[in-house]
Amino acid sequence: MSILEYLSLKPYNTFGVNSTAHFFTRVRTTADIISLIEDHFQYYKKILILGEGSNILLCNDFDGLVIKNEIIGIELIKEDDEHVWIKSMSGTNWHELVIYCVNHNWGGIENLSLIPGTAGAAPMQNIGAYGAEIQDTFVSLEAIDLKTAETLVFNKEACNFGYRQSIFKSTEKNNYFISSITLKLSKHPVVNTAYGDIQKTLGKNGIKNPTIKNVSDAVIEIRESKLPNPHDIGNAGSFFKNPEVEKAVAEKIKKEFPAMPSYDLPDGKVKIPAGWLIEQCGWKGKRLGDTGNHDRQALVIVNYGNATGEEIRQHALAVQNSVQQQFNILLVPEVNIIL
Numbered sequence: 469m470s471i472l473e474y475l476s477l478k479p480y481n482t483f484g485v486n487s488t489a490h491f492f493t494r495v496r497t498t499a500d501i502i503s504l505i506e507d508h509f510q511y512y513k514k515i516l517i518l519g520e521g522s523n524i525l526l527c528n529d530f531d532g533l534v535i536k537n538e539i540i541g542i543e544l545i546k547e548d549d550e551h552v553w554i555k556s557m558s559g560t561n562w563h564e565l566v567i568y569c570v571n572h573n574w575g576g577i578e579n580l581s582l583i584p585g586t587a588g589a590a591p592m593q594n595i596g597a598y599g600a601e602i603q604d605t606f607v608s609l610e611a612i613d614l615k616t617a618e619t620l621v622f623n624k625e626a627c628n629f630g631y632r633q634s635i636f637k638s639t640e641k642n643n644y645f646i647s648s649i650t651l652k653l654s655k656h657p658v659v660n661t662a663y664g665d666i667q668k669t670l671g672k673n674g675i676k677n678p679t680i681k682n683v684s685d686a687v688i689e690i691r692e693s694k695l696p697n698p699h700d701i702g703n704a705g706s707f708f709k710n711p712e713v714e715k716a717v718a719e720k721i722k723k724e725f726p727a728m729p730s731y732d733l734p735d736g737k738v739k740i741p742a743g744w745l746i747e748q749c750g751w752k753g754k755r756l757g758d759t760g761n762h763d764r765q766a767l768v769i770v771n772y773g774n775a776t777g778e779e780i781r782q783h784a785l786a787v788q789n790s791v792q793q794q795f796n797i798l799l800v801p802e803v804n805i806i807l
């Protein structure tokens with residue numbers, strides 16, 4: 469395992485930010501990461517585990533060791549008449565895992581097609597889209613303690629999943645290397661087409677009794693039409709989470725903006741689309757230098773070419789401030805900000 473010095477991370481983050489890693493290495497087996505922890509960790513000021521860099525904003529050069537996760541593989545570990553248990557190594561591309569399962573007609577993650585990134589980062593923020601989240605099929609994950617190199621198993625309960633949240637993004641952030649995940653998928657899948665856009669796309673394509681492959685294809689079509697491709701324009705998807713506010717707060721805003729979209733949550737709170745709030749503040753399609761808010765989806769902050777991570781962070785702060793001033797709602801970043 470070679471350790472490179474002063475490597476540009478531009479190809480390794482979807483914002484396309486040109487940050488330099490003081491040290492950089494790739495791990496291809498769990499033995500690699502364990503020997504790194506046991507033999508080398510004391511030399512580095514800090515560590516950054518990197519998947520495909522699709523949910524990070526690198527604000528500065530990284531004065532530590534970046535560990536690029538390339539531990540790949542998919543394995544069927546158990547099955548019964550109804551279900552399969554699939555173990556994926558954490559460096560496997562998430563969409564490749566989805567397509568592998570769809571092609572075997574194992575249902576449960578097809579609505580999460582085309583989400584960028586690795587399988588190991590997926591539980592970090594309980595990835596979700598189009599009416600599904602990874603927690604719906606999640607069984608457990610294996611994680612290596614970055615201090616002791618010990619491997620631990622976390623079941624679903626231990627991960628404490630929430631909306632774009634888990635212990636790995638909160639109380640245990642930077643404490644573990646997630647090395648594999650195990651999902652339980654259905655051999656007799658029931659499609660989940662409750663999300664309006666999926667129904668519309670299936671209808672437009674004349675599909676009456678959709679399979680999970682049809683649902684996956686529909687999700688891919690919707691995502692390609694709505695979200696900017698990071699290969700064309702740097703971004704990390706939704707920059708902020710959708711805020712969940714008290715009902716009284718939402719009702720107050722609705723009096724002034726009757727067209728405000730909102731979703732009632734089981735706990736009595738109300739979810740408001742962050743993109744709508746940002747749009748009301750005039751940010752949609754607005755460009756300042758090389759950063760801006762995308763013209764089709766205001767929630768996506770973009771790098772038009774040569775923006776630095778700090779410029780993007782300052783742009784995000786300006787967006788956050790104006791939403792707070794106009795609506796008294798503090799938007800919380802979904803993207804992991806690396807200072």
Ligand SMILES: Cc1cc2nc3c(=O)[nH]c(=O)nc-3n(C[C@H](O)[C@H](O)[C@H](O)COP(=O)(O)OP(=O)(O)OC[C@H]3O[C@@H](n4cnc5c(N)ncnc54)[C@H](O)[C@@H]3O)c2cc1C
Pocket residue numbers: 482516517518519520521522523524537558583584585586587588589590592593594595596597644645646647695696697698703704705706804
């Ligand atoms: C165009 C676009 C669309 C997106 N759409 C969605 C969406 O619909 N839903 C959604 O939920 N997300 C979405 N995202 C965000 C992103 O795809 C996910 O968060 C994804 O899981 C990140 O994976 P990654 O491998 O790129 O993680 P990275 O960006 O490399 O890392 C993210 C964080 O996880 C940590 N990490 C990564 N791997 C490990 C590991 N093995 N062990 C421990 N820590 C680790 C990193 O240190 C970092 O803090 C989108 C992003 C883009 C660019």
